[in-house]
Amino acid sequence: MAKRKSINIFFASPNIPNPSVFLELVNNTPDESYAVKVESVSQNRFFINCHTDSSYLISDYGDNILFPKLNFSGNVITDLGTILKTFSSGRQSIVYCNTIEKTISTAFEYAKTLEEVKNDYIDKLVDIINEKVHEQYYLKYCLKKGIAYHFGGIPEEIKIKVEELYKLGFIKIIFCTSTLLEGVNLPAKNIFILSEKIGLSNMTNVDFWNLAGRAGRLSKDLSGNIFCVNLYNQEGYWKDEKKVQILRNKNIKEVEPIILMKNNKNLYKNIANYYTKNEYTNKSLSEDDKKIIEMYGNILLYHDTVNSDSILKDRFIDSGNNSLDILKKIRNENSIPGNILAEGIDINIEIQNKVFNGDKELLPIETTYEGCYEVLKILCKEYDWLRTENKGNNPLIRSKEQLTYYATLMEGWINSKPLKYLIQKTISYYYNSGENKYISLRKDGNMYNVKFDKNNSLHINTLINNLIKNLENNIKYKIKTYVGNYQSILRSCDLDLECDWEEYIDYGTTNPKIIDIQNLGFSRTMAIFLLDKYPDLFIKSEIGEIIGIDDEKLRASINQDKYEEEYKELNTLFEWE
Structure with missing residues (x-):
């Protein structure tokens, strides 16, 4: 699509020895490509086996260099503490745990062994979590001990602040999933890799060295340390020491996309x-x-x-x-026009044609819970979700009852409600007038259902994690894709749309002013804040559309003490200081 618009295309990828392959995928000559091998810092590589109490440094010049025994106890958290105390010694470290459940539980249990830290920046983030998320959110307990965890299901505002505190050095240890493979720039002196997997799949060499490459910070360290650790003694967690061969040789093979193989x-x-x-x-x-x-x-x-x-x-x-x-x-x-095909590549083409050629219901105009539920019922019926979207590890829907849950989330999201509102509404959904719904928990790799208990912190944290995952993956991506496809089909059949549900989901609001403000580059949260507190500072076009903001008047007007976090975000955006 970019090529047809004569746009210059550049591909860049770390650790890929043949970047020219990306040009081949779009029918471009691979001649204009360049690969360079640069090691920013030297990296020491270690293997630690807690269950045989053996630790060694991998040498490129002979036998492994053995370390004295560390007298591991067999308790996962105690042994992790021994490792971090011995090898991290106060330096910033990343601990890769693979799954969300292991990341949270390992961080939370390790935090229990630590003393609280006194830090104003951490205290402010804890206050924000209490105010905007929930008082029982596990992350705040970890932060109080000077550590944190990081994965895709953390509220975006909180995740950004965790990254800031880590970069400033106030957080020394961060436990994570593979989100650190996906572009988050968090280098560290040490990285402890507790699993050779991403989810259920083995790491490729590219995955492994992208993660391991975080060890050592350019301009701050001369070297970094990579530790593969058999802590859990489970399959997929370095139980098989032969898997450590990936650490010995950084020999990344050329990438060959499946359509060229x-x-x-x-x-x-x-x-x-x-x-x-x-x-x-x-x-x-x-x-x-x-x-x-x-x-x-x-x-x-x-x-x-x-x-x-x-x-x-x-x-x-x-x-x-x-x-x-x-x-x-x-x-x-x-029958589907090309532009609709391009927007709906992950919707079955037979289903799209049935929708296009069949009788079509107009979407409701009310953005209430009932309106959201009606939209979801129409999509579920038209696209046959109970057959097409009920399989796999993370299906969109398992039963029609889930539509009521999605409608609860969707109503709050598109009506500009904050995260805490969505969390409280979801708690009410699962605990409505004392009628507890079931919630799924994972233990030892298996899922089991229990009745939701609003006083159980594990249940609350599971609900919050699921809510954010469902909001990001299902509401804002999958359901938005279906809404967009359905509305495009309605438009192509010359059926009028009185409201744009795709836009509502995309921007998280039905308010056109908040949409205009987001189009200026502000986040949803900031757009809502500015419209509420400083509506007179916006610059409008002749037809009343918001096209700018007087940032100097805003800077003079905003109360830095009362709105400290908002001021910091605006300061970064406008480069006031």
Whole structure:
């Protein structure tokens, strides 16, 4: 899409020895590419096995350098404390735990062994958590001990402040999941890697060295330390010492995307099977793998519909098995315009066509709970969610009853409500007039259901984590995608839309002024704050649209003591100081 608009395209990726492959994917010549191998700091590599009480430094010049025994106790938290005290010794460290459950529980239990720290910045963040999240949120207890945890399900505002305190050195140890593989810049003197997995999958060399590369801070340290630690003595957590071979050699292979591979796991044959509604070649394919095949099929159909040059299309046609005839047939049967295909690549093309060619209900105009519930019921019926979105590790929906939960979240979100409101509404949903609904908890890798107890801090934290995950992944991504697809289909059929539900979900508001303010570059929270406290400082167009703000008047007007956090955010945005 960028190429058709004559936009210059640049790809950059750390640890990839053949960055030119990204150019090949979009039919560009790989000649204009450059790869460089630079080590910013030297890195020492260690392996610690708590269950055999053996620790050593990996040497490139001979045998491993053994350390004296550390007299491990067999208690996970006690042994972790021994490791951090011995090897971290007050320096900033990252502890990678893989799953959210292990990250939270390990950090929380370790925090219990520490003394409270006295720090004004940490105290302010604890106050913010009490005010904006919940008094029983585990993270605040960790912060009081000078440590924290970090994963995708932490409220964005809190996560940013945790990162700031870590960079300032007020937080010494941070426990994390693979979010640190996804672009968060948090280098440390030491990184302790407690698992060789990301979720259920083994780390690739690229994943491992992207994570391990956080050890050592350029301009601050001459070296960093990488520790692989068998702490839990479980499969996937360095129980098999042979897996430590990944630490010995930083030998990252060239990346070969599946659409360019000769051995592509029957990708093109399965795209044809998707088009013809036949079984896939591998009957044990996971739901995620099936979804990927469908997405490639939708992208291919989009490329063909807009007559775009495409490696994917060329490889599909060259794969044989009547591929060209199959593509022509699906093209002729397809009613979906190219622009809608591009926006809905993760929605089954057969379902999209049924919606396009069938009778369509207009979406409600009321943004109440009832209106949200009605939108969700329409989408669930039109896109057959109970069949298409009820499988895999993280399905959108398991039963129709979940629509009432999503409607509760959606109503608060699109009506500009803060996170604490959403949390309280969700607690009320699970504990309505004493009628407890069930909540799923994970223990030792297994899920089990218990009745929700609003006085149980574990239940509260699980609810908050699930709420944020559902808001980010399901409401603001999956459901928004379906809403956008449905509204685009309605528009293409010349059916009027009295309100834009996709926009409401995208911006988290139905207020056009708050939308205008967000379009100036402010966050949703800041947009709501500014409109509430300083509505007269906005600059408007002739038709009343907000097009700017008088930042100098804002700087003179805002009460720095009363709105300290808001002032700090605005100060960063406007570079006042």
